[in-house]
Amino acid sequence: xxxxxxxxxxxxxxxxxxxxxxxxxxxxxxxxxxxxxIIGHTGxxxxxxxxxxxxxxxxxxxxxxxxxxxxxxxxxxxxxxQIRQYAGVVFQFPEAQLFEEHVIEDVMFGPLNFGKSKVxxxxxxxxxxxxxxxxxxxxxxxxFELSGGERRRVAIAGILAMQPKVLILDEPTAGLDPVGxxxxxxxxxxxxxxxxxxxxxxxxxxxxxxYASHVKVMEHGKVIKQSTPQDLxxxxxxxxxxxxxxxxxxxxxxxxxxKTIPSTQERSLADLVQGxxxx
Amino acid sequence: xxxxxxGRYMPxxxxxxxxxxxxxxxxxxxxxxxxxxxxxxxxxxxxLYGLMFLFILILMRIxxxxxxxxxxxxxxxxFMLLFLLFINLLLPNTQDIxxxxxxxxxxxxxxxxxxxxxxxxxxxxxxALTLIITASTRPLDLTYAIEWYLTPWKIIRFxxxxxxxxxxxxxxxIPTLLEETYRIMKAQAxxxxxxxHGKLKxxxxxxxxxxxxxxxxxxxxxxxxxxxxxxxxxxPSATRTRYRELTWHRRDFVALxxxxxxxxxxxxxxxxxxxLPL
Numbered sequence: 001x002x003x004x005x006x007x008x009x010x011x012x013x014x015x016x017x018x019x020x021x022x023x024x025x026x027x028x029x030x031x032x033x034x035x036x037x038i039i040g041h042t043g044x045x046x047x048x049x050x051x052x053x054x055x056x057x058x059x060x061x062x063x064x065x066x067x068x069x070x071x072x073x074x075x076x077x078x079x080x081x082q083i084r085q086y087a088g089v090v091f092q093f094p095e096a097q098l099f100e101e102h103v104i105e106d107v108m109f110g111p112l113n114f115g116k117s118k119v120x121x122x123x124x125x126x127x128x129x130x131x132x133x134x135x136x137x138x139x140x141x142x143x144f145e146l147s148g149g150e151r152r153r154v155a156i157a158g159i160l161a162m163q164p165k166v167l168i169l170d171e172p173t174a175g176l177d178p179v180g181x182x183x184x185x186x187x188x189x190x191x192x193x194x195x196x197x198x199x200x201x202x203x204x205x206x207x208x209x210x211y212a213s214h215v216k217v218m219e220h221g222k223v224i225k226q227s228t229p230q231d232l233x234x235x236x237x238x239x240x241x242x243x244x245x246x247x248x249x250x251x252x253x254x255x256x257x258x259k260t261i262p263s264t265q266e267r268s269l270a271d272l273v274q275g276x277x278x279x
Numbered sequence: 280x281x282x283x284x285x286g287r288y289m290p291x292x293x294x295x296x297x298x299x300x301x302x303x304x305x306x307x308x309x310x311x312x313x314x315x316x317x318x319x320x321x322x323x324x325x326x327l328y329g330l331m332f333l334f335i336l337i338l339m340r341i342x343x344x345x346x347x348x349x350x351x352x353x354x355x356x357x358f359m360l361l362f363l364l365f366i367n368l369l370l371p372n373t374q375d376i377x378x379x380x381x382x383x384x385x386x387x388x389x390x391x392x393x394x395x396x397x398x399x400x401x402x403x404x405x406x407a408l409t410l411i412i413t414a415s416t417r418p419l420d421l422t423y424a425i426e427w428y429l430t431p432w433k434i435i436r437f438x439x440x441x442x443x444x445x446x447x448x449x450x451x452x453i454p455t456l457l458e459e460t461y462r463i464m465k466a467q468a469x470x471x472x473x474x475x476h477g478k479l480k481x482x483x484x485x486x487x488x489x490x491x492x493x494x495x496x497x498x499x500x501x502x503x504x505x506x507x508x509x510x511x512x513x514x515p516s517a518t519r520t521r522y523r524e525l526t527w528h529r530r531d532f533v534a535l536x537x538x539x540x541x542x543x544x545x546x547x548x549x550x551x552x553x554x555l556p557l
Contacts, residue, residue, distance in 0.1 A: 017289055056465050081471060089469040096459075097466035099491035109488070113471025144495070158470060 001068050003030040003053060003087075003166070003197075008062035010048055010221075022048040024221040026062075030214070035189075035198045037208040037229070039242070040218030046201045047092070049218065050168050053199070054087040055080050067165070085114045088164030092171045094155035098143040103134070103154050106143055110162040121161070128161035129154075132187060149180040156187075166197040173204065185211060205245040209233055210267045217242075230265055247272065288417050295342040295415040299531040300424035306534065307412050309542045310335070314404050316545055319554030321393065326555055327548070328400060334541070335407050342415045349407055356406075360399055367395040418450035423525055441515050448504070456497060463492045 010023035022045045030036050038046050051057040052064060052071075061073045067086040069079045077083065088110075091097070100106035104125055111121035129138065132153040138146075143154055152172075159167065169188070173181035189211060192198045202208060208215060209229045217225035217232070219241075227237040233248045244252075247269055251261055262279065266272045295303075313331060318324050339349070368391050379388045412421075426443035433439055464474060472485045547553075 017291065051465065054469060056468055081473075084469055084471055089466075091462065091466045091469070094466065096492055096496055097463060097470070097488075099488050110470040113473075162470065 001065075002032050004065040005029075005052070006063050006065075008052060008059045008064055010045075010052070010057060011060045014060065022221050023052075023059075026221075026223050028216060028223055028226060030197070030199060032197055033192075033195055034214050035192050035212050036200070036214040036216065037212035038199065038201045038216045038218060039203070039205070039208060044218040045221040046218055047170055048221075050089060050170060050199065050201060053166070053168055054084045054089050056089070081114060085162050086164060087166040087168055088159040088162050089168045090156055090159050090170065090172060092174060093152075094159075094172075095143075095148065095151035097155055097158070098151060101142060102140050103129070103143050103146075104139040106154060107157045107161045110158050114162060124161040124163060125157070128157040131160055131191070132157045133183065149176055152176065152180075152184075156184075160191075164196075166199065167191060168199045170201045171203065172200065173202070173207065205233070205243065206247065209245045209247065229267070234265075287413065289342075289344070289414040291343045291415075293341055293343050293415065294530070295338065295411065297528075297530070298415075298534055299525055299527055300416050300420040301427050301525060301527075302531045302534055302538075303412055303416055304421070304424045304428070306538045307408055309538050310408055311405060313542060313545045314401050316549055318548060319552050323553065323555045324397075327545070331404065332400075335404055335411075338411050339407060342411050344410060344414055349403075349410060352406055352410060353403065356402070360402075363398055364395045367391050367398070418453075419447055420523075420525070422447040422450060423521075423523075427525065438515070444515065452497075452500070455500070456493070459496055460489065460493060463489055463496075 005026050005028050008023055008026045009021070012018070012020045012022055024045075026045075026049065038049065040046050048057060052059060053066060055066075055071055055077060058071065058076060059073045063073060064071050066083050069077055069083055071077050071083070098106050100109060104122070107125035107128055108118075108121040111124045112118070116124065126139075129135075134150065134153055134157065138150070138154075143151055146154065156172070167188070172188070173184055176184060185207060188198050188200070200207070200212070212229050215225070215227050215229055215232050216223055217227070225232070225237055225239075231237040232239075233244055234251075238244075247266060251266065251272065255261060261272070261275070266275065310331070314328075316327075318327055339346070368385075368387055378390070379386045381387070416424075422443050425446060426439055429437065429439035429442060467485070467488045468474070472488055473481070474485050474489075477485070
């Protein structure tokens with residue numbers, strides 16, 4: 001089922017001096033099995049938006065629909081646990097949520113909360129840890145003795161073990177080294193190919209171009225553009241409001257120099273080289 | 280998040296906001312002292328308490344704090360107030376046991392009821408006062424004021440600057456830690472934790488899943504801060520100047536005189552054993 005938002009508004013601390021409208025009339029649809037990127041400047045409402053998708057925040061007015069469950073304004077739905085299991089949110093710097101003594105227990109924490117038996121939870125945890133590339137030697141280690149990148153993978157495994165249908169990620173590559181970031185992204189592509197809906201909040205345009213199938217652009221709490229990466233960076237929706245990915249800049253510079261690059265679908269440097277070889 | 284407003288600075292521009300924090304601190308102590316005075320008779324007490332209440336209401340008005348905000352602060356205290364009432368009724372700490380009425384064979388003393396009322400009333404006024412001072416004074420200004428009051432103790436080698444520094448760091452990190460708390464609560468809620476419902480055992484686990492990460496991040500933060508301060512050559516005993524100096528204005532002087540009259544007035548009534556002719 002697609003996730004649908006109907007005229008969602010969200011106001012923080014209403015009726016106090018700290019009142020702040022973070023979402024203004026947001027209506028959008030996130031297709032099932034899509035790889036949707038949400039981009040926008042800091043403070044544009046991206047994080048607020050994704051917290052609505054699993055009912056951590058409730059709309060001040062408007063409504064949304066997740067897995068056929070309707071979330072009304074200011075009303076915590078009865079099926080909130082179902083929603084939270086359906087749409088797993090990985091927050092920014094998720095390694096801060098680790099608390100158990102052993103890695104395996106921490107990953108089992110989610111499934112156990114959703115009513116799985118110990119055996120089932122352990123199986124789910126083992127699968128999730130395998131997916132993020134951590135082998136059995138990690139199971140009985142303390143999460144606090146791992147490196148930053150490993151801790152983050154444990155935290156993401158903690159969400160994957162809940163077996164969500166939608167994975168929502170708030171800047172999952174922030175603070176990771178390039179190799180770690182690339183591994184992270186290839187994990188998400190893999191999950192996407194297995195049929196999971198991926199929603200990713202990011203500032204990295206290169207990632208958007210390379211991986212996303214849909215892009216939502218936010219500005220001051222509003223969704224100002226819904227497009228695809230190709231249209232957004234090469235085509236009809238191109239705009240000067242944000243810095244284009246280096247690849248797009250390169251292609252534009254080459255074109256200016258008189259080189260002909262027929263396609264406008266390049267997602268990565270490899271695509272560009274490939275296209276060149278063919279022509 | 281809306282409930283956490285006690286101790287939060289409210290960025291209005293009011294006369295109270297512009298007063299010197301040193302004066303405000305003095306005034307707070309003075310009014311608190313007056314709240315705990317007991318006068319000649321019950322009716323005198325009640326009348327003078329009414330007067331204090333009125334005074335604090337006016338101060339709230341000046342600070343642009345609405346009664347609703349005070350009420351919101353008191354709401355979580357309901358249980359405690361009930362408990363107070365209960366304890367006071369069962370274990371009356373009073374000599375006056377001549378008047379009482381029976382409820383199912385339990386003697387309820389009027390004096391005990393009155394005692395409870397006094398406690399509750401004082402609590403409410405204290406909370407109102409705290410609300411006024413924290414809403415109208417930036418935490419940093421408050422620590423400057425405290426440091427100023429501590430300065431004389433330097434003579435006996437009391438580390439007043441260090442104490443003030445520690446306090447201002449602690450104050451500075453309250454909102455940060457609160458934010459962190461909400462962040463971790465949300466992250467754990469995403470993993471199916473229910474902080475409100477559930478059995479006691481589940482709730483305990485929920486709390487553990489919040490407290491452990493919170494402690495870890497607090498220790499990390501303090502270490503980072505200590506390193507950052509050292510990296511910039513912080514020396515606790517160095518003499519330093521300030522970006523913002525506290526300056527004493529005429530309005531502060533006027534307010535100080537008013538406070539002295541207020542305090543003096545109540546002490547005069549106390550000394551002369553004033554009672555209302557009732």
